[in-house]
Amino acid sequence: MTHLNLTHTASYRGLSDRIAGFVADLRAKLARRKVYRETLRELRTLDARELADLGLNPSMLKRIAYQAAYET
Template sequence: MAHVANNAPAVGASLASLVRAKAEELAARYAKWRLYRRTLRELSALDNRDLADLGLSRASLRSVAWHAVYDN
């Protein structure tokens, strides 16, 4: 009679770890989105002269905020 070893984790354990990993991923994505919104809000609060001093225009604020947060 042959003996077969089953080293696979229980289905419930792997499902729980999958759900936990997905929840952590969503939390990280939400945190980055909040940082993007905060960065955009702070840049938008600057007046046109301050933006010009930084070499920015109002039209570029979304792009600048996105690159500041997501291009790391």
């Protein structure tokens, strides 16, 4: 008698799993983008003196916002 044993590999993902993964990735990307935009907006509200007190230059603001959103 022959016995056939089928096992699913971890690499197999059904359509619903792929859609759920896509949605989760999209939500994470949108959340990071929101952090970037909010951080940049808040930093841009600071005047030159406040930035200097923090040791920041206006040319650094985009990089700081990027780091806050994507490198943490």
